[in-house]
Amino acid sequence: xxxxxxxxxxxxxxxxxxxxxxxxxxxxxxxxxxxxxxxxxxxxxxxxxxxxxxxxxxxxxxxxxxxxxxxxxxxxxxxxxxxxxxxxxxxxxxxxxxxxxxxxxxxxxxxxxxxxxxxxxxxxxxxxxxxxxxxxxxxxxxxxxxxxxxxxxxxxxxxxxxxxxxxxxxxxxxxxxxxxxxxxxxxxxxxxxxxxxxxxxxxxxxxxxxxxxxxxxxxxxxxxx
Numbered sequence: 001x002x003x004x005x006x007x008x009x010x011x012x013x014x015x016x017x018x019x020x021x022x023x024x025x026x027x028x029x030x031x032x033x034x035x036x037x038x039x040x041x042x043x044x045x046x047x048x049x050x051x052x053x054x055x056x057x058x059x060x061x062x063x064x065x066x067x068x069x070x071x072x073x074x075x076x077x078x079x080x081x082x083x084x085x086x087x088x089x090x091x092x093x094x095x096x097x098x099x100x101x102x103x104x105x106x107x108x109x110x111x112x113x114x115x116x117x118x119x120x121x122x123x124x125x126x127x128x129x130x131x132x133x134x135x136x137x138x139x140x141x142x143x144x145x146x147x148x149x150x151x152x153x154x155x156x157x158x159x160x161x162x163x164x165x166x167x168x169x170x171x172x173x174x175x176x177x178x179x180x181x182x183x184x185x186x187x188x189x190x191x192x193x194x195x196x197x198x199x200x201x202x203x204x205x206x207x208x209x210x211x212x213x214x215x216x217x218x219x220x221x222x223x224x225x
Contacts, residue, residue, distance in 0.1 A: 037124045040136060043161040044154075045118035051162075051192045054092035054116055058191065062087045063220035068106035071211035081106040084219075089113065110216055112194055114166060114183050120149050134159055148172055150181075163192060177202040177209060188221045 049055045065084045072078040083102030088095045092113040099107050121143035130136065136158040142149035150168035157164055166183040173179040179201045186195040196217045203210040 034124070034126070037126055037138065040138065040156065040158060040161070041118070041124060044156050044163065047161045048116065048118060048163065048192070051187070051190060052114075052116060053089065053191055053193065054113060056191070057091040059088075059090045059095075059224040060191075060193075061220075061222040061224065062089065062112050062193065062218050063222075064110065064112060064197075064216045064218045066102075066106055066110050066214055066216040068103070068109055069213045069215070071213055077213075083107045083110075085110070087112055106214075109212075109214055110197075111199070112197055112216060112218065114181075114185075114194055114197075115150075115168070117150070117152075117154075117166075117168075122149075135164060148174070162187065175204055177204055186218075186221075189223055191223065193221050194218055 053060060063084070063086050066082065068081045068083070070078045070080075081103040083104070083106040084100040085102070085107040086098040086100070087110070088097065089112075094111075094113075097107055117140070123141040123143070125139040125141070127137050127139065134157055135155050137153055137155050140150070140152045140154065142151050148170070150170045152166065152168040154163060154167075155165040156162065163185050165185070168181045170176070170179040170181075180199070182198045184195045185192055187193075194216075196215070198216075199212075199214045201210075201212055203212070
């Protein structure tokens with residue numbers, strides 16, 4: 001029952017995020033950037049350069065358990081495969097994987113890396129109902145001239161300047177009708193890693209499309225030294 005409740009909360013949260021992106025996009029573009037947003041954005045970007053595996057190029061292993069759902073009409077889960085797997089990375093490059101239990105096809109669908117979004121051109125927005133707590137949400141609307149960039153929402157720790165959550169929607173992902181990714185983060189030995197990764201896609205095929213959702217929870221992090 002607890003797993004079902006978590007999944008329902010996560011799905012509802014993604015729906016709220018998509019709604020929020022639309023709201024932010026309606027009035028976030030302005031000629032003069034907000035100095036408060038720039039302050040937080042620049043600090044989080046600087047911290048991410050120091051603790052993101054992709055930016056530092058460290059070698060590490062993530063052990064994850066993943067549920068690969070095939071989605072039928074109406075959002076119904078048609079079938080589910082599960083897998084436990086070790087993923088060996090250097091920076092954001094997957095070097096190899098070692099399947100423990102479950103389906104290898106499911107393991108090969110998994111991408112546990114997260115993009116370094118701070119070099120992209122965005123219109124940024126704070127939400128008007130910000131209460132001043134530790135968590136600060138920033139809306140992202142990509143530059144209309146930049147293709148392939150995601151829109152989305154990031155949640156940061158405003159005191160530590162660290163990413164806590166990241167929700168991304170790719171409106172122009174090649175080969176997809178729909179593609180979204182969401183991350184929850186944790187810190188381990190001074191670096192930032194995903195604690196969980198959700199991916200939802202509608203991948204175009206020759207005669208039909210593949211609707212799927214993958215839910216990965218990281219159970220172990222090892223840095224190779």
